Amino acid sequence: MKRVNRQVRLVSRPVGLPRESDFELVERPLKSPSNDECLIRGEYLSVDPYMRGRLRDRKSYAPPVQIGDVMVGGVAGRVVTSQHPDFSEGEAVVGNLGWQEYAVANGSQLTKIPTNTRLSTAVGILGMPGITAYFGLLDICSPQPGETVVVSGAAGAVGSVVGQIAKIKGCRSIGIAGTDQKVQHVVEDLGFDAAFNYNTTDSYSRSIRKLCPDGVDCYFDNVGGAITDSIIPLLNTGGRVSVCGQISQYNLEQTEMGPRFLWHLITKQAKIQGFLVFAYADRYQEALSNMTKWIAEGKLHYRETVSRGIENAPRAFIEMLKGGNIGKQIVKLTE
Amino acid sequence: MKRVNRQVRLVSRPVGLPRESDFELVERPLKSPSNDECLIRGEYLSVDPYMRGRLRDRKSYAPPVQIGDVMVGGVAGRVVTSQHPDFSEGEAVVGNLGWQEYAVANGSQLTKIPTNTRLSTAVGILGMPGITAYFGLLDICSPQPGETVVVSGAAGAVGSVVGQIAKIKGCRSIGIAGTDQKVQHVVEDLGFDAAFNYNTTDSYSRSIRKLCPDGVDCYFDNVGGAITDSIIPLLNTGGRVSVCGQISQYNLEQTEMGPRFLWHLITKQAKIQGFLVFAYADRYQEALSNMTKWIAEGKLHYRETVSRGIENAPRAFIEMLKGGNIGKQIVKLTE
Secondary structure: OOOEEEEEEEOOOOOOOOOHHHEEEEEEEOOOOOOOEEEEEEEEEEOOOHHHHHOOOOOOOOOOOOOOOEOOOEEEEEEEEEOOOOOOOOOEEEEEOOOEOEEEEEHHHOEEOOOOOOHHHHHOOOOHHHHHHHHHHHHHHOOOOOOEEEEEOOOEOOHHHHHHHHHHOOOEEEEEEOOHHHHHHHHHHOOOOEEEEOOOOOOHHHHHHHHOOOOEEEEEEOOOHHHHHHHHHHEEEEEEEEEOOOHHHOOOOOOOEEEOOHHHHHHHOOEEEEOOHHHHHHHHHHHHHHHHHHHHOOOOOOOEEEEEOHHHHHHHHHHHHOOOOOEEEEEEOOO | OOOEEEEEEEOOOOOOOOOHHHEEEEEEEOOOOOOOEEEEEEEEEEOOOHHHHHOOOOOOOOOOOOOOOEOOOEEEEEEEEEOOOOOOOOOEEEEEOOOEOEEEEEHHHOEEOOOOOOHHHHHOOOOHHHHHHHHHHHHHHOOOOOOEEEEEOOOEOOHHHHHHHHHHOOOEEEEEEOOHHHHHHHHHHOOOOEEEEOOOOOOHHHHHHHHOOOOEEEEEEOOOHHHHHHHHHHEEEEEEEEEOOOHHHOOOOOOOEEEOOHHHHHHHOOEEEEOOHHHHHHHHHHHHHHHHHHHHOOOOOOOEEEEEOHHHHHHHHHHHHOOOOOEEEEEEOOO
């Protein structure tokens, strides 16, 4: 076993879109686990949009990553050595272990990955993104059979799951994505009813009206900005908007201005609700149990975009923020 | 009895703030009621912010007032002659009878006003505005004891009730209003914990932070615009915003731009919900019963700003849109 741990640390706060030079790769000696701790070798590192928010030095639901810190991130891996009674060598686990090849973590910070499950899915469809999709759609929007559900960021780790769960629940699923390839993927591979490429349409509003002739009952928002502006006026009475992400805004240094739309909420008796998946922690098992069943039944599909090597994590993160991924963006840490 | 009915009709669609010349006063012969109809003599006419929206020629929850139509509006009055078995001469009723001194209406369009109730309250605290405050606060915000509730338009017909109900429910009530007199009224007469004059503060945000040291749990929004912008970032985790009105926007001819704030909803796990009081039609009695009790117990107070004469209804409406009223703006139709 290598005695060296490679880590990615933050060296400067990004201005706008992060650059690779905002991060550095360092080598550190491996630590040994103390009582109740395990040493984990990471196999799959998750890079996610929320991480951009954690790079900002402002108060939020979680403290920001400090300069010099190892970047935060979920990792699926295997126990190398265990000083915790519940974990044994070779067991597959997932936890917030950060951008590094090895991590020492207390057993209470680790979740076991069931043996019949692909490790990578523990940071994807059966991890935070999938669970986010599940509760963000079902709990916030309560989609009803026959309703129209619109998803922005439809080809991403969360959006791709939202549109499929909407179909499972008997809704029409309409996706919005940034390339023709993504549009084709969500319709042909994932079974969305329709989708359009926001980068090539000449009117978001016209595209949505065309694909949603009965208006929009539920909108699952991963992106915010002008796409969201165009959907709010098309909400039906009693419409529900689940605000999961605002990726169009994360790299802006100044608050962007947009049209005021709250009066639409009055006339449509509509609601817009934001959420964090952690609020559902005591119900994660419900989500995982249902999604595992749907995957087994062939009703729920996923794709992964895989980068290789911890040294490429910053680039994978930046590319994901630019929309380079289809499905879940992960970084494979092992050969 | 006079054989003439004076009515206010719309003669041109207002651009920006309505002008008196957008309306005309006409005299028409009195109609007689047919089967199941009553002739009503109006005593109190309601002028309300929502009427500005009804002057716009666009699709909404209700059709717009057409040029030449009698203006829409709630009226409390008494039955002059009845051809309906459930109503008799002299009975007090309320209904959407329009801006006119007399109206012929089907009995199904009329609601009886209990005999122990002041007629004017049927278009105010025990009418649409009061019921709007009741459900808009209690159902949308579910305020909990000890929470901080902020109300914009605090001295108006709706806001003044919201802040008092919040107090009854054990919350801190913070009001925002446009004159020092209104601020004094809501604190000294209505028992809000604090209030400030948005026209004389140099920072909405600083004023709110100062009066809400524990953040904002519930925000009841009657005004929208920059005041609302300043409150959204101060929402606590799980904050709730009830969007009742957006009076700052009603006279704008172009959609105003404002800072995008949806990301706050994510990090605060907050919701913004719009509503129309009609959604609660089958529960109006619950609101009236509770509010009548609170008034009798001295826990709920109201004030009226009274104009006189149907010919002054347009001016009363315009002054109300400019914030000239304290409490419920009504027009007394009879001497």
